[in-house]
Amino acid sequence: MKSPIVVCGTGIVGMALALTLARRGQAVTLLGPKLQIASAETDDFHPRVYAISPASQLFLTEIGIWPLLPEARLTRVQAMEVYGDAGGRVDLSAWQDARSELAWIVEASELERALIQAVQIVGVPWLSDKFSSIAQRTVTTFSGATLAADLLVGADGAQSPVRQALQLSTEEHAYGHTGVVAHFTSELPHLGAALQWFRQEGVLALLPLPDTSAGHQVSMVWSLRDDLANTLLALPFSDQADYLRNHLALATQGRLGELSLRSEVLGFPLVMSKSPMIGDGVALVGDAAHRIHPLAGQGLNLGLGDAQALVSVISEREDFRSAGDPMVLRRYRRARAEHLMAMRWATDGLHRLFDNPSQPLSWVRNLGMDLVNKLPFIKRRIVSGASG
Ligand SMILES: Cc1cc2nc3c(=O)[nH]c(=O)nc-3n(C[C@H](O)[C@H](O)[C@H](O)COP(=O)(O)OP(=O)(O)OC[C@H]3O[C@@H](n4cnc5c(N)ncnc54)[C@H](O)[C@@H]3O)c2cc1C
Structure with missing residues (x-):
């Protein structure tokens, strides 16, 4: 059964989500400003680059985005060297988990260009406007257009007007x-x-x-x-x-x-934030739902993971449920809870551990790094975890 979905936000997460929903045959409309991406100059690299995890790369490959990225603009991360503040060190290599890379470094503009192209090829309806309000499953835009939505997805970034309209409490x-x-x-x-x-x-x-x-x-x-x-x-x-x-x-x-x-x-x-992820007929994805410290380069990867999880629960719902059915939304929240908590805990914990100037703590954390560096099993777990 087709159930109208509006994805609000035309960043990388919003476009990836709308594209995946459309490819799965869902009735989706993308709502947000259309981006103009200038063509890339050989020596000129976009100031925002992302570390894309192997799990995100697989997802982007499945939805046809990865093959659209020019190979000359992609960089494999094959190793990582992490230095503590008092001589501690951890070395990680892709081969420790039998992988050819730990991550890829990709410019934001290249991902956006590929997504815009794919969204157009697949023919996802795109309303170049802004979300203004929602009432009784009807979204109203800044210019007064209305869209029916069994499900409204807020993929509209850290300040999320959708989250604010629903008054979903956020911890920041x-x-x-x-x-x-x-x-x-x-x-x-x-x-x-x-x-x-x-x-x-x-x-x-x-x-x-x-x-x-x-x-x-x-x-x-x-x-x-x-x-x-x-x-x-x-x-x-x-x-x-x-x-x-x-x-x-x-x-x-x-x-x-x-x-x-x-x-x-x-x-x-830099802000850590977390939201309830869902509201009445609403799901939040990406930075609209959560933000973490960028020390692990995982914010966008989490947003792409949200998109995948949301598409799964929508596609696998029972025929009698709409896309915004409370049960479907609770399944989405449950599917993300553990991973989000683990990533928040790891990034926030590492930040706090190293932000503390205490001398004994400095000694302990650097000793800890050296210890980890001597334990191949732990290093394999870290590489495997970071790969998503
Ligand atoms: C310094 C730094 C480094 C980082 N490095 C990494 C990294 O290496 N790897 C990684 O995975 N992550 C990284 N991140 C995190 C990453 O930048 C974010 O998680 C990601 O960009 C969030 O994408 P998004 O699509 O959710 O939000 P956004 O990119 O903010 O997109 C939101 C979209 O919503 C639209 N919008 C806003 N208001 C409205 C409205 N009213 N109506 C319609 N549309 C609207 C906006 O125009 C925009 O297009 C880093 C973050 C920082 C700060």
């Missing part, structure tokens, strides 16, 4: 850190390794990207204390480049040689 906790992102030319090649340093001022990650004509390239995600981040973001480009060259040299101990800034520097506020 600002980390007091900003995610500072930028791309660099590195003197030494990354060799497919993602590098991460847990430091007092925040967690620094350098993710591998394809080489450019200027040399080797990496992308930085630095969860920096708000005061330090604001100072950095307010500087002119040349001062940012000097500041970052010096600070990264110190933080990375020259692991990739000199790092030269080659992109604008952007900052994103």
Whole structure:
């Protein structure tokens, strides 16, 4: 039985969800602004890049998105080096879990371009407007259009107007850190390794990207204390480049040689949030439903996992139930509960563990890292877990 579904939000999660629902024969409409993605320049990389887990890659392959991504813009992460703040270290390799990669690094713009293309090819109806309100299973847009919806999905990001309209209570906790992102030319090649340093001022990650004509390239995600981040973001480009060259040299101990800034520097506020995931005739997915610290690079992967779970419960529902039936929605919430809790617990816990300046704790956590590094079984579990 066809039951009208409106997916509100045209980010990566919303588009992936609408596309998958349409491919499963569901009556879905996408509601949100149409994006204009400029064509990619060879040496120019989008400032937002994502670590895509093997589970998300499989999902994107199943819905026909992965083959649309240009190979030259994808980077395999084959190893990970994680450094503590007092000499601790953990090395992870894809081969420890018999995999060819731990994750892929992909630009946001490439995923968006492929999704827009696929949504058009499959013919998903797309109303380029914004959600305004919902009453009696009817969605009203900013421009006054109305859409019938047995199920309204809020895929409309961290501020989720859908979540707010339904007055779904959300627990939020600002980390007091900003995610500072930028791309660099590195003197030494990354060799497919993602590098991460847990430091007092925040967690620094350098993710591998394809080489450019200027040399080797990496992308930085630095969860920096708000005061330090604001100072950095307010500087002119040349001062940012000097500041970052010096600070990264110190933080990375020259692991990739000199790092030269080659992109604008952007900052994103870091917040942990969780919502009830469902309401009356409403399901939330992606950042509308939850946000976690980016230290594990899992936020978008969680959103894609939500999309998969929601499509499963909708497709497998009994004939007499609508897509927004409370039982269907409870199945969705149940399907996600354990994984979301585990990821929140892991990312929040790691952040707290390393954010604490206590000397004995510093000693314990670095010793713990060295211990983990000597235990292949534990490392295999970590690699397997991170792969989704
Ligand atoms: C610094 C940093 C690094 C990160 N790195 C990673 C990583 O490596 N890997 C990873 O998996 N995740 C990562 N994340 C998390 C990731 O960025 C988010 O989880 C992901 O972008 C959320 O996607 P989304 O589609 O849910 O939301 P969004 O991308 O915010 O999309 C929401 C959409 O809703 C639309 N919208 C808003 N209001 C309305 C309305 N009224 N009506 C209709 N549409 C509306 C918006 O236009 C937008 O298109 C990182 C996050 C940060 C901050």
